[in-house]
Amino acid sequence: MSDLSAVKALVFDVFGTVVDWRTSLINDFTAWSKTRGIQGDWTALVDGWRGLYVGSMDEVRRHPERGYVILDVLHRRSLETLVAQLGITGLTEADLDHLTRGWHRLHPWADSVAGLTRLKSKYIIAPLSNGNVALLTNMAKFAGLPWDLVLSAELFAHYKPDPETYLGAARLLGLAPGEVMMVAAHNNDLEAAQRYGLKTAFVARPTEYGPLQSRDFNATGAWDIVADDFGGIADRLGC
Amino acid sequence: MSDLSAVKALVFDVFGTVVDWRTSLINDFTAWSKTRGIQGDWTALVDGWRGLYVGSMDEVRRHPERGYVILDVLHRRSLETLVAQLGITGLTEADLDHLTRGWHRLHPWADSVAGLTRLKSKYIIAPLSNGNVALLTNMAKFAGLPWDLVLSAELFAHYKPDPETYLGAARLLGLAPGEVMMVAAHNNDLEAAQRYGLKTAFVARPTEYGPLQSRDFNATGAWDIVADDFGGIADRLGC
Numbered sequence: 001m002s003d004l005s006a007v008k009a010l011v012f013d014v015f016g017t018v019v020d021w022r023t024s025l026i027n028d029f030t031a032w033s034k035t036r037g038i039q040g041d042w043t044a045l046v047d048g049w050r051g052l053y054v055g056s057m058d059e060v061r062r063h064p065e066r067g068y069v070i071l072d073v074l075h076r077r078s079l080e081t082l083v084a085q086l087g088i089t090g091l092t093e094a095d096l097d098h099l100t101r102g103w104h105r106l107h108p109w110a111d112s113v114a115g116l117t118r119l120k121s122k123y124i125i126a127p128l129s130n131g132n133v134a135l136l137t138n139m140a141k142f143a144g145l146p147w148d149l150v151l152s153a154e155l156f157a158h159y160k161p162d163p164e165t166y167l168g169a170a171r172l173l174g175l176a177p178g179e180v181m182m183v184a185a186h187n188n189d190l191e192a193a194q195r196y197g198l199k200t201a202f203v204a205r206p207t208e209y210g211p212l213q214s215r216d217f218n219a220t221g222a223w224d225i226v227a228d229d230f231g232g233i234a235d236r237l238g239c
Numbered sequence: 240m241s242d243l244s245a246v247k248a249l250v251f252d253v254f255g256t257v258v259d260w261r262t263s264l265i266n267d268f269t270a271w272s273k274t275r276g277i278q279g280d281w282t283a284l285v286d287g288w289r290g291l292y293v294g295s296m297d298e299v300r301r302h303p304e305r306g307y308v309i310l311d312v313l314h315r316r317s318l319e320t321l322v323a324q325l326g327i328t329g330l331t332e333a334d335l336d337h338l339t340r341g342w343h344r345l346h347p348w349a350d351s352v353a354g355l356t357r358l359k360s361k362y363i364i365a366p367l368s369n370g371n372v373a374l375l376t377n378m379a380k381f382a383g384l385p386w387d388l389v390l391s392a393e394l395f396a397h398y399k400p401d402p403e404t405y406l407g408a409a410r411l412l413g414l415a416p417g418e419v420m421m422v423a424a425h426n427n428d429l430e431a432a433q434r435y436g437l438k439t440a441f442v443a444r445p446t447e448y449g450p451l452q453s454r455d456f457n458a459t460g461a462w463d464i465v466a467d468d469f470g471g472i473a474d475r476l477g478c
Contacts, residue, residue: 072413124376134413137363137388149376150388154411172393174311174373 002224004237006179007199010119011128011151011169013160013184014136016208018116018127019106019143022046023210028102036095040088045079047212048086052078057130057159068157070132076100103131104138109205113144115230118239126151128169128182130159161192170198183233187220194221201225201233241463243420243476246438248412249358250367250390252399252423253375255447257355257366258345258382261285262449267341275334279327284318286451287325291317296369296398307396309371315339342370343377348444352383354469357478365390367408367421369398400431409437422472426459433460440464440472 015021029042056074060066079100083091091099119125125148127136132154140147151169158164170177177197184190185205194200200223206213219226227233254260268281295313299305318339322330330338358364365386366375371393379386390408397403409416416436423429424444433439441458443466458465466472 124380132413133388133411137412140387141363147388148379149372149386155394172372173376174371 002199004181004199004224006176007123007181007237008175008179009124009126009173010181010183010201010233011126011198012116013182013186013189014127014129014131014139015106016205017183017185017203018112018145019108019139020205020208021050021103021106022208024106025049025102028105029099032098038088038090038095040083041086044086045082045088047210048082049075049078050209052081060159061162068154070154071130072100072103072132072135075103101138104135105142106139108143108145109229111229111231113146115234116146118234119230119237120146120148122237122239124148124173126169126173128160128165129153160189163192163196166193166196166198181224183230186216190223191221194223199224201227201236203227203229203233241438243438243463245415245418246362246420246476247414247418248363248365249420249422249440249472250365250408250437251355252421252425252428253366253368253370253378254345255444256422256424256442257351257384258347258378259444259447260289260342260345261447263345264288264341267344268338271337277327277329277334279322280325283325284321284327286449287321288314288317289448291320299398300401307393309393310369311339311342311371311374314342340377343374344381345378347382347384348468350468350470352385354473355385357473358469358476359385359387361476361478363387363412365408365412367399367404368392399428402431402435405432405435405437420463422469425455429462430460433462438463440466440475442466442468442472 012018025046026043033040033042056078060069079096116125127147128151129136130153133150133152136150136152153159153165156164156168167177170180178199181199181201182190182193183201183203185203185208190200190202202219202223206217225233225236251257264285265282272279272281295317299308318335355364365388367390368375369392372389372391375389375391392398392404395403395407406416409419412419417438420438420440421429421432422440422442424442424447429439429441439462441462445452445456464472464475
């Protein structure tokens with residue numbers, strides 16, 4: 001069993017780990033479209049949108065000469081591609097903004113707020129997400145996430161899993177990497193965090209992708225903690 | 240009367256505005272020195288330390304080729320100068336670290352936490368301080384400051400009153416400068432914030448510098464709000 005007594009801060013992946021983006025967005029857009037009178041396959045839009053996520057960040061990574069681009073902007077570009085592909089018509093600029101900011105209005109998993117509140121009693125807690133600072137801040141207000149501070153890829157001008165994000169989080173906190181634990185529902189995020197010296201906690205979120213889920217049903221690495229929910233992480237850490 | 244209906248976030252100066260650094264440090268060091276058996280004029284140390292503050296940041300500003308230096312490091316350098324000047328002997332490396340991290344252990348003014356809690360119900364609240372991220376995060380845990388996120392000069396590699404700090408805060412929040420209100424007990428901080436388009440709130444902290452206080456007893460500019468404490472700001476903003 002790992003010695004976790006040096007851990008002083010927990011940093012969390014957010015999309016899928018803390019919040020249920022898929023159900024939140026499908027419900028939000030379905031309700032909104034009825035009042036707005038817009039027809040569309042919102043499930044296809046949401047799944048397609050997340051499908052373009054990794055590629056859109058890879059494009060930023062491949063073109064450093066263009067400068068860092070925040071996730072709100074990547075989301076907006078991907079949305080424009082998808083509404084054209086899916087034949088969703090009648091959307092104004094304000095509608096496209098509203099849909100893009102749907103990513104600021106995501107609901108937590110049932111255990112998230114209670115688990116974070118327990119962990120906050122003993123540790124510094126922060127997101128460490130590819131979402132930009134405004135997105136994560138607005139989401140925290142919307143969902144009641146009790147972060148101590150907001151850490152974001154935007155602060156490092158690098159997306160996860162680039163090392164600048166994990167090491168930058170430790171640096172801003174004034175901590176050694178081994179004093180920081182990354183919490184994620186995604187094994188690849190934890191692989192990177194572990195490679196750069198952070199402690200790791202896996203939480204299973206087997207319904208994140210709905211019927212499209214194909215991975216991350218279980219821990220696939222030697223993580224310091226493996227839990228079913230945030231309460232399990234708090235139990236293991238004695239909070 | 241200013242129209243403040245566009246304001247979405249309040250950002251706060253911290254040293255002197257939110258926390259009483261002088262009383263906190265003098266009490267902390269006096270108690271610690273007794274258990275540690277170190278003799279020193281702790282009031283002179285604390286006043287001298289703050290006296291070197293602005294100059295130490297000016298030096299960073301004048302030498303961009305050396306890179307940005309966080310406040311913890313500036314504090315440590317100033318401390319070493321002062322303990323030599325004041326003839327305080329017997330301090331180990333660990334003691335110097337402990338004293339430097341005294342700036343992470345500051346107590347809030349009596350109205351701060353209640354006022355921030357009221358303001359948080361309607362606005363995003365964050366520090367916007369020359370303190371580094373770790374300092375502000377540790378202070379928030381110590382003092383129970385309920386920030387939504389931590390904004391710091393460190394994130395912009397510029398100290399206040401450089402424009403990068405005020406404008407950087409608005410940019411990270413995804414807001415226009417006029418949607419952000421700077422709260423400070425120091426007129427010069429508000430002058431800069433107003434110059435770059437932020438709204439401004441002055442709160443009087445007439446005992447910040449103890450018997451050495453020579454300025455900032457009153458508002459000296461056309462600030463949007465002038466209040467005696469954070470409760471007064473919350474009243475004015477309808478929180």
